[in-house]
Amino acid sequence: MTATVLDGKAVFATIKDELRARVARLAEQGVVPGLGTVLVGDDPASKWYVGAKHRDTAELGINSFRHDLPASATQAEVEAVIDQLNADPAVTGFLVQQPTGLDEFALLSRVLPTKDIDGLHPMNLGKLVLGEDGPLPCTPIGCIELLRRYDVPLDGAEVVVVGRGLTVGRPLGLLLTRRSENATTTLCHTGTRDLAAHVRGADVVISAAGRPGLITRDMVKPGAAVLDVGVSRVDGKIAGDVDPAVAEVAGYLTPNPGGVGPMTRAMLMANLVTLAEQQAASR
Numbered sequence: 001m002t003a004t005v006l007d008g009k010a011v012f013a014t015i016k017d018e019l020r021a022r023v024a025r026l027a028e029q030g031v032v033p034g035l036g037t038v039l040v041g042d043d044p045a046s047k048w049y050v051g052a053k054h055r056d057t058a059e060l061g062i063n064s065f066r067h068d069l070p071a072s073a074t075q076a077e078v079e080a081v082i083d084q085l086n087a088d089p090a091v092t093g094f095l096v097q098q099p100t101g102l103d104e105f106a107l108l109s110r111v112l113p114t115k116d117i118d119g120l121h122p123m124n125l126g127k128l129v130l131g132e133d134g135p136l137p138c139t140p141i142g143c144i145e146l147l148r149r150y151d152v153p154l155d156g157a158e159v160v161v162v163g164r165g166l167t168v169g170r171p172l173g174l175l176l177t178r179r180s181e182n183a184t185t186t187l188c189h190t191g192t193r194d195l196a197a198h199v200r201g202a203d204v205v206i207s208a209a210g211r212p213g214l215i216t217r218d219m220v221k222p223g224a225a226v227l228d229v230g231v232s233r234v235d236g237k238i239a240g241d242v243d244p245a246v247a248e249v250a251g252y253l254t255p256n257p258g259g260v261g262p263m264t265r266a267m268l269m270a271n272l273v274t275l276a277e278q279q280a281a282s283r
C-alpha cells in the first residue's frame, strides 16, 4: 500500500482554470485585479516565493505591483510602501512577505484590512476568531481546500496540527474547529510531551514545525492523511517535516515540493479575485 498523492500542483492547475473564468467576468465589468507584494532583503527562498506569485498573476491576467526593498530598509520605509499600496486603487490586495526582520505586528496592522489578502491583519484574525467573513490565511485554507478536493472528511475527524506559528498552526486550529469544518483539533508544539502519542490517534496530520523528518512512519495511523507544510532547507534542497517512509502507511500524503506550497499560492490568488469581486460589487 502506498499513499494517494495529494497533488497540490494539479489542484492549483484546476483552480487556475476556475479563477480565469472569474477574472474574465471581472474584465467584462472593466475590473482587472491587482496584486501587490513587498519584499525586504535578499533571502533566496523569499525571492523565489514572491517571483512565483508574480508568475501566477501573469498566467491569470492579473496585474502585479512588485516592491523589492534592500535588507537595509527601515520600518518607516516599508511603512511608506504599505501606505502607497493602501492608497492605490489599482492594487486590489497585497502582502508583506515574511519575515522582514522588522516590527511585524506594526506592518501587519498598517495594511488596510480590506486589502489584506494574507488574512493576517489583527482585524481579520479577530474576525476569524469571531466567526465573521473575511480574507483567510492562505496556507491554512490551502490545506483545507486540498483535503476537500480529495474528499478527505474533516467532519468529526481527529486532526493533529504540529506547530503554533502565526501563518499556519495558530490559524489552522481556529479554522478546523469552525462548525463548517467540525474537526476535533489538537494543536501540538515544541512543548508537547509526547508528540508520537498524539499523532498516532490522528485521522489527519498537518505538520508545520519546520523540523526535517519530525513525523516518522511509526507515528502515523494506517490510512491517515498527512500534510507536510515544512519548508526547511537541507543542502539547498527542500526538506519537509514528514519522513518519506510515511508514504508506506498513510492513506494520503502531500508531496513536498508540489503539495501545500502551490495550494498556498492558489488561495492567495483566490483571495485576491474574491476581493476584486467584492470591490467591483460595491462600486
Ligand SMILES: Nc1nc(=O)c2c([nH]1)NC[C@@H]1CN(c3ccc(C(=O)N[C@@H](CCC(=O)O)C(=O)O)cc3)C=[N+]21
Residues within 6 Å of the ligand: 048, 049, 052, 095, 096, 097, 098, 099, 118, 138, 139, 231, 238, 256, 257, 258, 259, 260, 261, 262, 264, 265
Ligand atoms: N506574508 C507572507 N505570506 C506568505 O504566504 C508567505 C510568507 N509571508 N512568507 C513565507 C511563506 C512561504 N510560502 C510559500 C509559498 C509557496 C511555496 C511553493 O509554491 N513552493 C513550491 C516549490 C518550492 C521550491 O521548489 O523551492 C512547492 O512547494 O511546490 C512555498 C512557500 C509563502 N509564505
